[in-house]
Amino acid sequence: MTRKNAAAEVVRTLRERILSGALQEGTALRQEKIATELGVSRIPVREALTQLEAEGLVKIVSHIGAIVAEWSLEEIRQTFEMRAVLETWILGAALPFMTEADLLKAEAVIEEMETADLEGWGQMNWRFHEALYSPSRKDHVIAMLRKTHENIDRFLHMHMKLTDGRKKAQTDHRQLLELCRAKDFHRSEAVLRNHILDVSDRLVESVELGRKIAAAQRPRRRQRRKITPEAQQTGDLSGDLPTKPT
Amino acid sequence: MTRKNAAAEVVRTLRERILSGALQEGTALRQEKIATELGVSRIPVREALTQLEAEGLVKIVSHIGAIVAEWSLEEIRQTFEMRAVLETWILGAALPFMTEADLLKAEAVIEEMETADLEGWGQMNWRFHEALYSPSRKDHVIAMLRKTHENIDRFLHMHMKLTDGRKKAQTDHRQLLELCRAKDFHRSEAVLRNHILDVSDRLVESVELGRKIAAAQRPRRRQRRKITPEAQQTGDLSGDLPTKPT
DNA sequence: GAGTCACAAATTGGATACAATTTTGCCACC
DNA sequence: GGTGGCAAAATTGTATCCAATTTGTGACTC
Known part of the structure; x- marks a missing residue:
């Protein structure tokens, strides 16, 4: 090819x-x-x-020259805040149109994530969220969120490598799914919001730690x-x- | 140079x-x-x-090849919806830190806009909004919103050229400013939200009209x-x- | 020995030249 | 008259070459 x-x-x-x-x-x-x-x-x-x-x-x-972009912790934090705001909103917009088929799709992704390795995890995570948002039919918003997810995926990756946050994420996801099934607007939005902001806090810590480790591993070699x-x-x-x- | x-x-x-x-x-x-x-x-x-x-x-x-991007009306609508969600949020986050100096700066921009010509209007419009959001210190979010504003600026431009929505915008802006001065969270967010969505509705109509006019003006010349x-x-x-x- | 200037090396930015792909005009053919 | 195919033209994609810029190095001065 x-x-x-x-x-x-x-x-x-x-x-x-x-x-x-x-x-x-x-x-x-x-x-x-x-x-x-x-x-x-x-x-x-x-x-x-x-x-x-x-x-x-x-x-x-x-x-x-070009370097792999370094995001400040503050930038990462604010990106997650934006996610929290936008995604709770779009979830609320999606809920009224959400069918059992949508829920089953999301559930299938959760199952898939149980056995997924670290590499594919980030993408699956997005696929789960997307499944919940897509009934809103706000494709352009979703496309934008996908880009955002992709941008911070590398930090999520680093986080999941350092700590095992995947278990917590899975329980959050299952809980969120059930609340959506019950069409519980208030609680589902609250859980989603907390899920995102909670990951954010822990992830920022991981990134901070990861950077310290990386910095310690290369004190040699001067600027060029x-x-x-x-x-x-x-x-x-x-x-x-x-x-x-x- | x-x-x-x-x-x-x-x-x-x-x-x-x-x-x-x-x-x-x-x-x-x-x-x-x-x-x-x-x-x-x-x-x-x-x-x-x-x-x-x-x-x-x-x-x-x-x-x-490359063409000037054509945004669907739906894309435009959704972008404004996102703006409404994000900007009401960030306004709420900015209000507690907003000083009289910030308000005066925003007021100055309003004054400037009174006599501005069509070309510079869009940018000033953003400067006004930015003045209200910047006390939130969420620079990264603001940077993102700036990009969004810039992207839809050309539609705003078309809208302002076809209809005279600037008067309405000015009264909205002044009202918003006073509510911010009064630290009225609820009403200021409501006014901002309505301001954005109202502009969106009218603007989408203008874009639709503008496209019809443009299409009518060039029925000749076949594809290439x-x-x-x-x-x-x-x-x-x-x-x-x-x-x-x- | 520290600082400074000049020049060399490394790297990126841009221009020209060539290859690949798509469009279109033309012509035969139905 | 319409249609399909083929070749030329137009346009984009890529490679190579040259210019501009930055950084590193070393000699020279104080």
Whole structure:
């Protein structure tokens, strides 16, 4: 299968690496290096970086370079607050239209999550939430929320790796599901709100801890072009793209 | 004064043209044409288009081209709903910290808007809202809202050009300001909510009307590359950028 | 020895050139 | 007259090359 778009493929690869934590925040993304490792020229790489910057995953400084974006704890907190506000609202808007079929779909996702590994967990988590919101028919809002989820997914990933918050999430999800089934507007919104804000608090702690650990692991190596190549990664990306057959 | 970044300048120019309505929705954005008219190569133009796509102002289809993004009425409606939800929330969060200085700043913007022309109106409108939200200290949320405002600014622009909704907006703004001064949480949020949703309803009507007018004005010219170059614009952009001195 | 200036190396930004893809105009054919 | 297919034209995607910018290094000065 031949790809249509080198740039799109680079975006996919880099995004995956960032979301999974393979490329940690602060890591320098050198165009040339990525280009050679992925078997393309720098042009599609630059385009990919631009797109990822728009997504909030990468930060580009003109003439200096690109790094995996570092979100402040405050930014993360506020993003979760926004989620709490928007998602409780959209849940309320969805409840009147929610059918048993919707609930069963959400329930199936919960079951799936029981045995899911860490990698796929974040995406499934979103699929659960989405199942509850989609009856609202507010597709554009949902699309926006999906982007938000994706952006903070890497922090969720880090959190779930450090602590085992998945159990708590599962019970929250089941409780939320039952309240939705009972069409209990007030309590379902309250549970959702608490679920989001609770995860936020714990997650922020995890991120803080994770950053301290990461900082302790690399006290050596001094700055270079104002951008520290952290663990001199950029990861070995070779093999992710088929090298051009000339 | 020599610019640092050709791409950034192209973004600025194109964004301005789109927001002001000089480039109408659906207009094809041909890379080569824009490049020559702005005196740069296609590389920065492509980068600009990518960025604008992320902002939601442009839509790019691989191997086909870019057009000024066409938002469905439903998308516009939902965006305003999100605004209503988020902005009432953040207003409530800002109220306890709001000082007379903040109120005076907002009041000054209202005064400024009395005599503002259509072009600058949208930006001032945002400055007013921002003044009320900034005491919340939720900078990241505010930044996000700014982007949202900017995205729908072009529809607001179209609306204000067709109907004279500015008078109504001004009275709404003054009323909101006084309720904030009185720290009346409940009523200020209600007024803000109604203000946003009311504008939304009227604006959607205007956009619908505006599109009908636009459609009637160009029944000729058949499709070309699946993208209709609407009023064969791309506008005369020459002169916006200093042509490179060789 | 510390600070400073100049120059070299590394890296990104942009322009030109070429390849790939899509559209369209044209012509045969039904 | 309409339709399908093929080739040319137009346009986008990518590679390569050159320019601009930043950072690192070392010599020189005080």
